[in-house]
Structures are given as structure tokens and as C-alpha cells.
Amino acid sequence: MVVLTGSACNRPAVDNQQQVKSKDNATDPLISTESNSPSTLFQDQDAFLFVNNFQAELKNKGRVKSKDFQRLSKIAQDFPDDQDLQSLLVKAIIVRQDWNGLVDHYLSLPDEKLEYDELIDACMKAHRYEQAWIHLQNVISHEGTSDIRQIQSALAAFHTGRFEESEQIVEKLLAADTVNAILELTYLRGRLALRQERWEEAEQHLRRALELSPDTPNIMINYSRALRQLDRSAEAAELESRARQIQLEIDRRDATQRRMAALANNLEKFWAEKNLEKCLEIIEEMEPHVDESIRRGLEGYRLEINRLREEQ
Numbered sequence: 001m002v003v004l005t006g007s008a009c010n011r012p013a014v015d016n017q018q019q020v021k022s023k024d025n026a027t028d029p030l031i032s033t034e035s036n037s038p039s040t041l042f043q044d045q046d047a048f049l050f051v052n053n054f055q056a057e058l059k060n061k062g063r064v065k066s067k068d069f070q071r072l073s074k075i076a077q078d079f080p081d082d083q084d085l086q087s088l089l090v091k092a093i094i095v096r097q098d099w100n101g102l103v104d105h106y107l108s109l110p111d112e113k114l115e116y117d118e119l120i121d122a123c124m125k126a127h128r129y130e131q132a133w134i135h136l137q138n139v140i141s142h143e144g145t146s147d148i149r150q151i152q153s154a155l156a157a158f159h160t161g162r163f164e165e166s167e168q169i170v171e172k173l174l175a176a177d178t179v180n181a182i183l184e185l186t187y188l189r190g191r192l193a194l195r196q197e198r199w200e201e202a203e204q205h206l207r208r209a210l211e212l213s214p215d216t217p218n219i220m221i222n223y224s225r226a227l228r229q230l231d232r233s234a235e236a237a238e239l240e241s242r243a244r245q246i247q248l249e250i251d252r253r254d255a256t257q258r259r260m261a262a263l264a265n266n267l268e269k270f271w272a273e274k275n276l277e278k279c280l281e282i283i284e285e286m287e288p289h290v291d292e293s294i295r296r297g298l299e300g301y302r303l304e305i306n307r308l309r310e311e312q
Helices: 006-010 045-061 066-078 083-096 099-108 116-125 129-143 147-159 163-176 182-195 199-212 217-229 233-272 276-289 292-311
Strands: none
Touching (some): 045 083, 066 083, 083 099, 099 116, 116 129, 116 147, 129 147, 147 163, 147 182, 182 199, 182 217, 199 217, 217 233, 233 276, 276 292
8 A cells, every 4th residue: 555645645534425326326326327427337338237247246256356357447447436436446456355456546546535544454454554654644633543543553653663652652552441452452562572672571461462362373473482582492382383283274274265266266167158067076175165155055056957957
């Protein structure tokens, strides 16, 4: 995600209201029909149908094909004033987890349409912490602060080497005792102490963070670093071993999810080609790894395959 520059830095975010739809088109969220608009999505039937199909696909399957996303991006460029279309593009970028692309999208918007909190959140997800810090200082100076903005400021300060500022924010938030982010702040407190070689303090805070979230590999690894500095190597080694085991399980689960998504795409492809044998192979590979709702969908494919075979 990118930094705010120029006049964008001097304006607070504004809420964008949806365009008013005509009575005939009130049921369709992607039809923009303002009479003073010389070029609307509704007037381009090919684009209009594609966008509605894209929206349905995204809602029903929760994934985005690259070629479809590229076409949606082009249509969104052609109709920059269609707020519903722009919102759909944002949803698609988020599904793709393209956080850098999300920052670029937000910064391509006119100043008056830029939502700073969304931009900052995207910057944090993209690990563009210097830019997040700049935007946070800007929006806080114009609109005031909040717990979320303060937590983001503490994290951005930590990741940009502003340890003293980060620590001040963390201490203030914890002293207020109103923040619902005790784990995040306690963990950050421990990391701050670790980075500044305050080993006993780091051990104390990281131990507390581990109590709050006992199966988090990152906390375990940082806690083990503090333990090693305190000559507690045996405890550190045991913790590191456990962290590796948990991380391996997380990685296996993530790999399985990616594999299931790829198989689901192949299932659609072979179904469109009426390659029933390939469809069955994919269904059999997927069934042991998916939840009950997806399993019911796969069973629907099986029933339809049996019906088609009987007709042959």
C-alpha cells in the first residue's frame, strides 16, 4: 500500500453514498442509471452481464479467476463513478489477498472518495509500515484517534524502528484498560523489550502472551529467544520444537486448502467438458478433506453423473 501525497494528505476521509437507482432497477445493485451520467455500466450490456455474473460467482464460490479479475479491473477503470462496481472490485482484490494491489486501488481514487482507515488497514496487511505511519499521523491529526488507530500506530511505529513511540502508545492503551486487544498489546510489549535487549521484561510479557494464545508459533519463537538470553536453553529448545510441529500442521492445512481450491476449479472445467471420469476422480480426492457443506455439493455432482451415465 502506498503513501498519501499531495492534497490527499490534507483531506479527511468522506463517506461515499451509493448512487440513486431508478425504480425499475432498484433490485439490482450493479445498475447505475443516473440521468446525468453520459456513460453507465447499464448501457454496456456485455460489461453489465459480465459484472453481474462475476458478482454471483464471487458470492457463491468465494474465489476469483485471474482472467476474470483482469476484465473486471478494466471495466472498473472504464466506469470509475460506479460506486457498486468499485466496491465489487475491492471485494475481489481482498479475496485475492493482493494487499499491495488494494493500496494502489485506494490511492487511484479521487481525494474526496479516499477512505483513510481502509487505506491504512491495507497498508498494514501489505507490511508497508512507513506508509501506514504517515497516513495514521495524517488522519489522527484531522479526525482524532481511536483504539484501533492507536493499536495500528503502535505496530507501525514498532516495525519502523520508532520503539519509544510504540512503547508509549502501548503503555497508554494498557493503562486505559478499555482496549479489547490485550493479547496483541502484550505480545508487542514483549517484542519491544526483546528488541531493546531487556531480556527479563521480554520473558515476562511473552510468557503472558503465550498463556493467552498457547498454540501460536510466532509467540513461541520470540519467547524462546528471551529464554536463551536468560540461559534457559533447554526450555527454549522444547518450545522451538513445539513451534515447528504446530507450524508444520498449519502449513499442511494451508496446502490442503490451496489444493482443494485448485481441484474445485478443475472440477468445473471437466464438468463443462462433460468429462465424467475426471470429475469422479476429483470428487474422490476432495471428499476426505472438505467440510459437510462442500461434501453435499460433491454428492450432487455424483448423483448427476450417475443420471447422465444411465442416459448414455
